[in-house]
Amino acid sequence: MDNLGFLPISDVNMPFEAEINVLSNEVFSHGALNNKFYDLWRERRFNKDEFRIFTINYFARVHATTHRISLALTSIDDWVSRIEILNNLTDELGHGSRENVHVLVLARWIDSLGSKLGMDDFSVEYKKLGDQLISDKTKFFISETNELCSSGPMQACGALLAQEWHGYSQLALLYEGFRNYIDLYELDDFHDVGEYFYVHVGKAEKEHKIQANIIAGRNCRTSEDFEILKQSYYRYLDLLESFWCEIYDNIALD
Numbered sequence: 001m002d003n004l005g006f007l008p009i010s011d012v013n014m015p016f017e018a019e020i021n022v023l024s025n026e027v028f029s030h031g032a033l034n035n036k037f038y039d040l041w042r043e044r045r046f047n048k049d050e051f052r053i054f055t056i057n058y059f060a061r062v063h064a065t066t067h068r069i070s071l072a073l074t075s076i077d078d079w080v081s082r083i084e085i086l087n088n089l090t091d092e093l094g095h096g097s098r099e100n101v102h103v104l105v106l107a108r109w110i111d112s113l114g115s116k117l118g119m120d121d122f123s124v125e126y127k128k129l130g131d132q133l134i135s136d137k138t139k140f141f142i143s144e145t146n147e148l149c150s151s152g153p154m155q156a157c158g159a160l161l162a163q164e165w166h167g168y169s170q171l172a173l174l175y176e177g178f179r180n181y182i183d184l185y186e187l188d189d190f191h192d193v194g195e196y197f198y199v200h201v202g203k204a205e206k207e208h209k210i211q212a213n214i215i216a217g218r219n220c221r222t223s224e225d226f227e228i229l230k231q232s233y234y235r236y237l238d239l240l241e242s243f244w245c246e247i248y249d250n251i252a253l254d
């Protein structure tokens with residue numbers, strides 16, 4: 001009997017598995033991870049204005065993640081891929097526990113460091129996502145990556161591959177910069193609000209990288225598929241590089 005289509009198929013060959021593994025590692029030499037923003041963030045502490053520019057835009061971008069992953073879920077028909085994507089979404093949404101929702105864990109970190117920098121009214125300000133302080137590049141990143149994830153299965157696979165392979169290192173780089181502020185905290189408090197980084201670098205993002213390769217591998221059947229996936233992967237990374245470069249420029253010009 002033919003497979004009924006709607007049943008998960010565990011075993012599929014992945015003809016482009018090796019090429020996808022090579023492609024996923026391209027992020028390490030890309031400007032999405034190698035840019036002036038990360039250099040500055042790790043080099044010295046930010047002042048209030050710099051921290052405001054950085055976190056308002058970063059929060060807006062991270063806030064858009066669950067919607068983008070949901071778009072990818074509906075673009076990809078393969079059920080095993082959908083299960084992997086759902087696993088990723090469940091992590092982002094805190095496994096049903098509100099306080100563990102990643103965007104709220106991020107909000108706790110921003111609120112904490114903002115108050116250490118003397119920005120007592122900042123919490124209210126950055127949560128207004130329609131705020132003019134969200135830059136055009138951030139809005140462009142959100143709309144373009146949503147478009148990638150809803151354009152078709154290979155575009156969605158390429159975007160997910162870039163998102164997840166970039167994500168782990170992004171959090172590691174941001175954590176390294178956060179250590180510049182360690183003497184503003186009691187040791188336990190520093191690590192308590194550092195939860196935002198630990199939850200990603202410790203477990204979630206490692207699994208998401210493997211999941212993204214499985215999803216891409218299962219859906220990529222032809223060289224044409226691989227080409228679309230590759231273009232989407234680089235497009236996503238290029239958008240990330242522009243996002244960070246604009247934040248750096250706005251900080252440097254300020």
Ligand SMILES: [Fe+2]
Nearest residue numbers: 091092102200
């Ligand atoms: Fe996350």
